[in-house]
Amino acid sequence: xxxxxxxxxxxxxxxxxxxxxxxxxxxxxxxxxxxxxxxxxxxxxxxxxxxxxxxxxxxxxxxxxxxx
Amino acid sequence: xxxxxxxxxxxxxxxxxxxxxxxxxxxxxxxxxxxxxxxxxxxxxxxxxxxxxxxxxxxxxxxxxxxxxxxxxxxxxxxxxxxxxxxxxxxxxxxxxxxxxxxxxxxxxxxxxxxxxxxxxxxxxxxxx
Numbered sequence: 001x002x003x004x005x006x007x008x009x010x011x012x013x014x015x016x017x018x019x020x021x022x023x024x025x026x027x028x029x030x031x032x033x034x035x036x037x038x039x040x041x042x043x044x045x046x047x048x049x050x051x052x053x054x055x056x057x058x059x060x061x062x063x064x065x066x067x068x
Numbered sequence: 069x070x071x072x073x074x075x076x077x078x079x080x081x082x083x084x085x086x087x088x089x090x091x092x093x094x095x096x097x098x099x100x101x102x103x104x105x106x107x108x109x110x111x112x113x114x115x116x117x118x119x120x121x122x123x124x125x126x127x128x129x130x131x132x133x134x135x136x137x138x139x140x141x142x143x144x145x146x147x148x149x150x151x152x153x154x155x156x157x158x159x160x161x162x163x164x165x166x167x168x169x170x171x172x173x174x175x176x177x178x179x180x181x182x183x184x185x186x187x188x189x190x191x192x193x194x195x196x197x
Binding site for chain 2 (some may be wrong): 005007008009011012014015016018019022023038041042045046048049052053055056057059060061063064
């Protein structure tokens with residue numbers, strides 16, 4: 001069960017910060033570090049989302065499929 | 069009033085998606101996905117209550133439990149398939165979404181086989197030998 005809707009805000013915040021870091025690094029001419037920062041942000045968000053999907057599938061299973 | 073909360077979450081996540089779409093389109097997809105999950109976890113308890121009512125009515129009407137369970141499983145498969153198809157279609161993979169829908173239909177048909185068999189057996193039993 002998800003706690004509250006703050007996960008959505010967290011993801012949006014991480015997205016904005018990662019976009020900012022990406023832009024700054026690109027301006028500094030470190031293209032490869034910019035790509036790396038994007039990738040790390042992506043993976044962090046992916047972990048959130050995978051937890052959410054796992055919760056969702058557990059709930060669907062318990063409600064729809066295995067109910068007496 | 070849960071509906072106000074759900075609509076507010078929808079509006080807020082659409083605003084966040086609009087903000088983020090310029091910079092990072094891949095993150096917007098995750099926001100859409102988590103919004104769907106969150107709204108579902110809001111209503112999942114109510115769905116459980118409705119299913120309890122359906123089970124209760126089925127028991128009162130002396131319907132075989134297998135049939136009620138099959139119907140609930142079919143609803144579950146339909147919901148999961150619909151969710152996955154919508155998510156993949158939002159991500160721009162329309163063909164994969166179509167395949168998911170096809171798989172959902174076929175699995176539902178497989179689950180409905182015992183019910184169809186029972187119907188056919190009943191009809192055959194009605195015909196005088």
